[in-house]
Structure formats: structure tokens, C-alpha cells
Amino acid sequence: MMGQQGDFLQVxxxxxxxxxxxxxxxxxxxxxxxxxxxxxxxxxxIKYADGVLVAGDRxxxxxxxxxxxxxxxVLELDRFxxxxxxxxxxxxxxxxxxxxxxxKYYRRSQLQDLSFEGKLRALSTLLKNNxxxxxxxxxxxxxxxxxxDQLEGCGKIFFYDILGAEFEAVEYAVSGSGSSTIxxxxxxxxxxxxxxxxxxxxxxxxxxxxRLMTSAxxxxxxxxxxxxxxxxYPIVKRISAEGVRAIxxxxxxxxxxxxxxxxx
Amino acid sequence: xxxxxxxxxxxxxNRRQYLDDQFTQGNPLVAVSFTQGILLLSFNRGxxxxxxxxxxxxxxxxxxxxxxxxxxxxxxxxxxxEGFQRSPTDxxxxxxxxxxxxxxxxxxxxxxxxxxxxxxxxxAEVGVSQERxxxxxxxxxxxxxxxxxxxxxxxxxxxxxxxxxxxxxHSPLSSLPSAVEVSLRLWGIASLLQMATPSPDxxxxxxxxxxxxxxxxxxxxxxxxxxxxxxxxxxxxxCVLLDRESGKMETYRTLSHSExxxxxxxxxxxxx
Numbered sequence: 457m458m459g460q461q462g463d464f465l466q467v468x469x470x471x472x473x474x475x476x477x478x479x480x481x482x483x484x485x486x487x488x489x490x491x492x493x494x495x496x497x498x499x500x501x502i503k504y505a506d507g508v509l510v511a512g513d514r515x516x517x518x519x520x521x522x523x524x525x526x527x528x529x530v531l532e533l534d535r536f537x538x539x540x541x542x543x544x545x546x547x548x549x550x551x552x553x554x555x556x557x558x559x560k561y562y563r564r565s566q567l568q569d570l571s572f573e574g575k576l577r578a579l580s581t582l583l584k585n586n587x588x589x590x591x592x593x594x595x596x597x598x599x600x601x602x603x604x605d606q607l608e609g610c611g612k613i614f615f616y617d618i619l620g621a622e623f624e625a626v627e628y629a630v631s632g633s634g635s636s637t638i639x640x641x642x643x644x645x646x647x648x649x650x651x652x653x654x655x656x657x658x659x660x661x662x663x664x665x666x667r668l669m670t671s672a673x674x675x676x677x678x679x680x681x682x683x684x685x686x687x688x689y690p691i692v693k694r695i696s697a698e699g700v701r702a703i704x705x706x707x708x709x710x711x712x713x714x715x716x717x718x719x720x
Numbered sequence: 721x722x723x724x725x726x727x728x729x730x731x732x733x734n735r736r737q738y739l740d741d742q743f744t745q746g747n748p749l750v751a752v753s754f755t756q757g758i759l760l761l762s763f764n765r766g767x768x769x770x771x772x773x774x775x776x777x778x779x780x781x782x783x784x785x786x787x788x789x790x791x792x793x794x795x796x797x798x799x800x801x802e803g804f805q806r807s808p809t810d811x812x813x814x815x816x817x818x819x820x821x822x823x824x825x826x827x828x829x830x831x832x833x834x835x836x837x838x839x840x841x842x843x844a845e846v847g848v849s850q851e852r853x854x855x856x857x858x859x860x861x862x863x864x865x866x867x868x869x870x871x872x873x874x875x876x877x878x879x880x881x882x883x884x885x886x887x888x889x890h891s892p893l894s895s896l897p898s899a900v901e902v903s904l905r906l907w908g909i910a911s912l913l914q915m916a917t918p919s920p921d922x923x924x925x926x927x928x929x930x931x932x933x934x935x936x937x938x939x940x941x942x943x944x945x946x947x948x949x950x951x952x953x954x955x956x957x958x959c960v961l962l963d964r965e966s967g968k969m970e971t972y973r974t975l976s977h978s979e980x981x982x983x984x985x986x987x988x989x990x991x992x
Contacts, residue, residue: 464804467797473805557804564772565796 464561496678498634499540504661507696508611515680537603542632547595583620634672634679743875748910751871753853754893772972783839813845826862846962879913900983953990
């Protein structure tokens with residue numbers, strides 16, 4: 457009867473699905489002192505005047521090898537929330553799928569939306585259960601969760617460490633191997649730029665997002681950035697009171713050629 | 721005492737009578753397929769009767785709210801586990817009905833020492849094109865039917881034929897306003913015919929008073945309009961659209977009162 461509380465994980469458990477089994481595939485894989493976060497990519501979220509923008513690079517790597525250049529790492533969980541993933545794709549996509557179904561199941565069974573707080577808890581729980589795999593390095597995920605909090609009427613950004621600790625970002629959050637470049641730029645811009653990033657309008661913010669991604673790709677081999685020749689642009693999603701909306705590639709394309717590529 | 725086959729048949733027959741009786745006061749439910757999707761329509765006196773089951777599937781119910789709730793949960797569990805472990809496109813109303821609902825309801829009905837489900841359920845699945853719309857309705861005994869265009873839940877299954885004829889005279893429908901209008905009309909006819917059906921008890925006692933509406937002919941337009949006016953002023957109109965053109969994975973949308981208001985013809989509007 458646990459299902460009657462709208463807990464999809466419990467329903468899965470009752471059907472024999474090993475929810476907690478994101479375990480390392482080899483026995484005795486004890487964590488060494490040094491666990492390398494194999495989160496080769498760049499994802500970030502920034503607050504701007506009209507809400508939140510979440511962006512994800514599209515490259516997926518395995519060591520030195522570029523596996524795929526068209527990955528979508530900014531996943532819509534429901535109409536009002538987005539998960540941007542960095543880390544081991546298998547585990548990250550599975551988590552996103554579980555969350556998406558959990559939110560749907562809760563809404564349909566309880567006839568009300570899961571609260572924003574409840575959604576955050578659901579993600580924390582998955583990450584906590586995933587801790588053994590995260591420490592072994594086979595299931596490391598460090599995601600960013602962004603969504604619109606209808607109770608408070610504003611967009612919010614949260615980021616997590618690989619063990620499930622949750623932090624609310626005041627202005628922005630970054631994750632993945634390209635994140636240090638972006639953090640530096642964001643810090644500089646907010647401190648000495650022409651006003652805080654949070655005050656930018658949509659066009660300025662989108663331009664800024666494309667420049668940030670291009671900068672990350674410059675210094676991080678695991679980040680693809682923009683490949684205009686191949687028509688490859690980052691996935692960018694906007695979160696506002698109306699919900700989640702994907703920014704069309706055409707918009708990014710024109711901004712990129714006007715304000716990023718041939719600027720100055 | 722039910723070990724003998726005859727006793728068992730008798731017990732099942734009693735059960736039918738008891739169950740038929742339970743539905744006589746219930747509100748019928750109508751579902752129609754049209755260009756934009758599937759419209760489900762009914763009235764309620766406080767408890768909702770139409771629910772979302774999955775991305776493209778809605779449930780309409782008639783009967784005891786507690787039983788409906790139990791069956792709704794069973795369907796939700798089945799649909800979401802399937803959608804998660806396989807893919808959302810693998811969740812179909814056909815399989816939910818045939819593998820999920822029908823065996824459970826039939827078993828409960830024939831288990832004569834336990835209470836049966838007092839429930840009739842309609843599952844509507846909107847397809848990518850209108851030819852792929854499906855409507856399934858199941859009776860309290862586990863008997864189910866599949867329809868393409870027009871689905872109905874009502875106390876008596878006898879009225880189905882007349883309503884199907886009426887539906888054919890209106891189909892195909894090409895807009896939401898016409899779907900709302902026709903569904904309302906069909907609902908009014910179903911409601912009148914249902915009231916005209918002699919209750920099993922009355923039949924037995926031989927005290928059947930001549931009903932206002934005969935079961936073999938359609939009620940006239942004025943009777944239908946007056947029935948709808950009366951219900952609109954007393955009960956809550958419940959209307960859900962499975963929107964084929966939503967452009968998203970999820971298609972279920974409850975139509976609000978203000979959205980419906982312009983689609984209700986003035987002859988159906990209660991005088992204020």
C-alpha cells in the first residue's frame with residue numbers, strides 16, 4: 457500500500473526492480489584515497505532577469521576518446537524542472553528516468569504536483585543510494601537541478617556533490633571538467649563586469665551562455681563547445697513561470713555568428 | 721451451500737441484480753474521438769470521475785469511489801512500471817485493459833464469498849492519428865469491449881445500440897466545440913434512457929410504472945435539453961481532452977468551466 461503515497465521507487469521495489477543497485481560491477485572495489493571525478497563535460501545554470509538558463513555541452517567522452525557529439529545532458533524532468541548531468545552517463549540517464557517517472561507517478565496518483573522541496577529530496581535520495589558506485593568511480597554523477605518554485609514564484613538552482621549533498625546556488629552553478637574556466641569568468645563578471653549576470657536580459661544572457669561554453673571548450677578537451685560548421689550548438693533551456701522551454705538552435709546560431717564568432 | 725453448480729449460478733445471478741441496482745443512480749460517461757483528440761465528458765456530484773493514467777491514456781469511471789480508486793492505482797502502477805522499464809510508447813490501453821483490469825475484475829466478480837468491485841471503467845487512448853484512437857469499456861463482471869470512435873459507460877448496456885446510432889448521425893466531428901456539444905447531447909440521451917430502464921427490483925415485483933421515455937426510441941430534443949439544463953444547474957460538468965495536437969508527450973488536459981462555457985449551446989444553458 458506504499459504505492460498509495462505516490463512513491464514510485466517503492467512501486468519499483470515491490471516489482472523486484474533493484475533501485476539501490478547502482479553498485480560497482482566488481483567486488484572489493486574499495487575506494488582508494490584518490491577518486492577521480494570522471495565528469496568530462498560542461499553543464500551550468502545561471503539566473504538572469506527573466507528566470508534561469510540551463511546549458512549543457514554535447515560531447516560525451518571515454519578517456520581520450522570522443523564517443524558522441526550530440527548528447528543531450530539538459531533533461532526535462534517535468535514541465536517545471538530540469539536536470540543537467542555531468543558524470544557517468546549510464547547512471548545519470550537512469551537517475552533522470554527514475555525522477556521523471558517518479559514526478560509523473562506522484563502527480564497522477566496524488567492528483568497534485570510534487571512540491572519543489574520534494575523534487576530536491578528525490579534527487580538527493582538517488583545520489584545517496586548511489587554513493588558506493590560514486591566512490592568506486594563507476595557511477596559518479598554530479599548534477600545540477602534547476603526549476604521553477606511555484607510556491608515562492610521564482611526560478612532556483614541547486615547543485616550536488618557526488619554523495620548527494622545539496623547546495624542552493626545564489627547566482628549560478630557549474631559542473632563537469634570545463635567548470636573551472638566558467639566559474640572564473642562568472643566570478644569576474646559579477647565582481648568587475650558591467651553589472652551582475654542576474655540583471656541581463658534574455659539576449660544578453662544567451663550570448664553570455666554561448667561565450668562561456670566556447671571558453672570552456674578552449675581549455676577543456678572533454679567539452680565540445682560550439683561547432684558551427686556541423687550545426688552543433690549547446691542545449692540551452694529556459695525556466696520561467698511558464699515552465700521549461702528549449703531555446704531553438706536557430707536562435708543560438710544567429711547569436712553565435714553575430715555576437716560570438718565575429719564579434720569586435 | 722454454493723458447492724453445487726446450480727447454487728453457484730444462482731449466486732452469480734443475485735450478484736448481477738445487486739450490482740445492476742448499484743449503478744442506477746450513477747451518471748453516465750461519454751467519450752468521443754474527433755480530429756483533435758478524444759473528449760471524455762460526464763457530470764459529478766463531488767467526486768471526480770475522469771483521471772489521467774499515462775501520457776496518452778485517461779480513465780473514466782462509474783461506481784463506488786473506493787473501488788474506482790483501488791483499480792485506478794492498479795492501472796497507474798502497471799502503466800508507470802511498464803513505461804519506465806520499457807518505453808512510454810509500450811504503455812497501451814489495450815494491454816492495461818486485457819492484462820491488468822479484466823482478470824482482476826472478473827475474478828472479484830466470480831469470487832462469490834467476497835465483495836465484487838462496484839465499478840465500470842472506460843479507458844481512452846489517443847493515437848498519433850485518429851484511426852489509432854482506442855476506447856475500451858469494461859463492465860463489473862470483467863466483460864470488456866473495444867471501440868474506435870464512441871465509448872459509453874451507463875447503468876444499462878441495453879441503451880448502447882440507440883446511442884451508437886445517434887453517434888453515427890453526428891460523426892465525424894472536426895472541432896472541439898462540436899465534440900463538446902455532441903457529447904453533451906449523447907450524455908443527455910444516455911441519462912434519460914438510463915432513467916427509463918426498469919430497475920431489476922421493480923420488474924420482479926411487477927409494479928413497473930410506465931416510464932416517461934421508452935427504451936426503443938430516442939427521447940425528443942426538448943426532453944434532452946431540459947435534462948442537460950437541469951443537470952448543469954445542479955452538478956459539476958467534468959470534461960477532459962486527450963489532446964493529439966498538444967505537441968508534448970503528455971496529452972491529458974482538464975477543460976475548465978470558463979473554457980467550456982462558450983461551447984455549450986444556449987438551449988442547454990440553465991436559465992439563471
